[in-house]
Amino acid sequence: MITTLGLLVNPHRVLDLEALLRRIVRLCADRDIRAVASLDALPAVPWIDAATLNDVLAQSDALMVIGGDGTILHAAAHAARAGLPILGLHAGRKGFLSETTPATLESALDALCSGDYQIEERMMLAASLYASREEPTPSGDGAAHQDAAREDPMLALNDVVITRGSYGRMIRVSVGMNGTHVGGYHGDGLIVSSPTGSTGYSLSTGGPIVSPALPCMLLSPICPHSLQSRQIIVPDTAEITLDAECPYEGGGMLLTVDGREPLTLGRRACVTVRRADMCLRFIRMKPFPFFERLRTTLSQWNV
Numbered sequence: 001m002i003t004t005l006g007l008l009v010n011p012h013r014v015l016d017l018e019a020l021l022r023r024i025v026r027l028c029a030d031r032d033i034r035a036v037a038s039l040d041a042l043p044a045v046p047w048i049d050a051a052t053l054n055d056v057l058a059q060s061d062a063l064m065v066i067g068g069d070g071t072i073l074h075a076a077a078h079a080a081r082a083g084l085p086i087l088g089l090h091a092g093r094k095g096f097l098s099e100t101t102p103a104t105l106e107s108a109l110d111a112l113c114s115g116d117y118q119i120e121e122r123m124m125l126a127a128s129l130y131a132s133r134e135e136p137t138p139s140g141d142g143a144a145h146q147d148a149a150r151e152d153p154m155l156a157l158n159d160v161v162i163t164r165g166s167y168g169r170m171i172r173v174s175v176g177m178n179g180t181h182v183g184g185y186h187g188d189g190l191i192v193s194s195p196t197g198s199t200g201y202s203l204s205t206g207g208p209i210v211s212p213a214l215p216c217m218l219l220s221p222i223c224p225h226s227l228q229s230r231q232i233i234v235p236d237t238a239e240i241t242l243d244a245e246c247p248y249e250g251g252g253m254l255l256t257v258d259g260r261e262p263l264t265l266g267r268r269a270c271v272t273v274r275r276a277d278m279c280l281r282f283i284r285m286k287p288f289p290f291f292e293r294l295r296t297t298l299s300q301w302n303v
Contacts, residue, residue: 002112006060006084007037008053008075010067014091020066020102021048027106031113036060057082062112062283064089065098072097073258076280077155080124085281087112096199096297099284111285118284122196122212123236126153126276127160127257129269154257157280158197160273162244163189163222165264167251170225176241177234187224189253192217192240192273199294201259207231211290217273236275243270 005028011017021037025048028035036049038056051059057078063086065075072088079086087108088098095101100108111117154160164171173190175182193202198210198218207220208231215236221229234240246253246267253269254262282288 001115002033002061004034004036004060005112006056006063007035008056008063008065008071009037009041010071010074011041013067013071020091024064024105027109031109033109033113053078057084060084062087066091068095069097070259073157074260076124076157076258080155080276080278080280083278085119085283087283096293097282099282108285112283118287120282120284120288121279122157122282123194123215123279124276125156125160125192125194125217126274127156128153128272129255129263130272153276155276155278156197156258157194158200158258159191159193159202160271161189161191161201161256162242162269162271163254163256164246165252165254167246167248169248169251171244171246171251171253174243175219176243177238182232185221185224185229186226187229188222190222190242191220192242193220202231205231208233209294217275239272239274241270241272244268
């Protein structure tokens with residue numbers, strides 16, 4: 001039973017945000033649900049409970065993410081690590097991942113109270129950035145090595161992307177899978193995406209649309225300088241290794257996870273991508289009609 005609902009908001013996407021939040025708080029109170037908003041995006045106001053993001057995650061039984069698909073992507077890693085299901089309230093541009101709108105908000109809250117909803121699980125990716133190959137090994141020979149990840153794995157619902165930086169020349173990405181060399185790409189970079197991410201950046205490169213029910217990962221080169229480069233689909237049991245290099249002095253690369261603030265890399269870097277041990281759970285009021293919603297949404301994009 002959901003007694004506390006955390007609110008994560010994109011204040012730049014929601015028109016008349018105060019009126020919407022006041023309505024959510026009132027409707028939740030009518031149903032004996034406590035609404036608590038994250039202070040990371042909202043100033044403290046007297047008419048709503050507010051706390052830091054970590055406290056919201058610790059206190060909530062579920063999260064309502066208010067904004068567009070980008071807001072859901074931003075919240076995905078937090079929700080997955082906390083084990084919280086999310087309910088997307090569409091107040092952005094696309095709303096492909098969202099479940100409800102301000103017009104259907106009351107019925108959605110009624111379903112939360114009665115337990116009349118379903119949970120849809122979406123696989124996530126875990127990316128680890130390893131020591132640069134430019135750094136010397138203990139023997140001093142400068143050979144490639146992967147002693148330790150620089151930080152905890154970064155979680156992605158959509159994709160992990162290596163691209164060239166501001167330097168306008170191609171980079172090289174050598175791809176391995178489970179210790180076997182797959183191939184090399186020269187171009188603007190490479191995308192590793194989940195099935196959910198197949199309708200994101202990967203789609204822009206000509207990648208296939210993949211049902212989120214399929215357990216797989218997609219490799220999509222970005223602007224490859226080749227007549228033979230193609231997208232590749234691999235099983236979700238694979239561990240993908242990306243050895244990336246910008247061969248030009250003064251150049252660099254970027255690592256971007258789910259469109260968040262990019263991480264600036266040097267001229268050489270190694271990234272591994274695998275299926276994450278955790279998933280993101282979506283609250284659905286009814287079965288998610290993936291291809292029906294895809295058809296409708298893509299038609300809207302073309303307008």
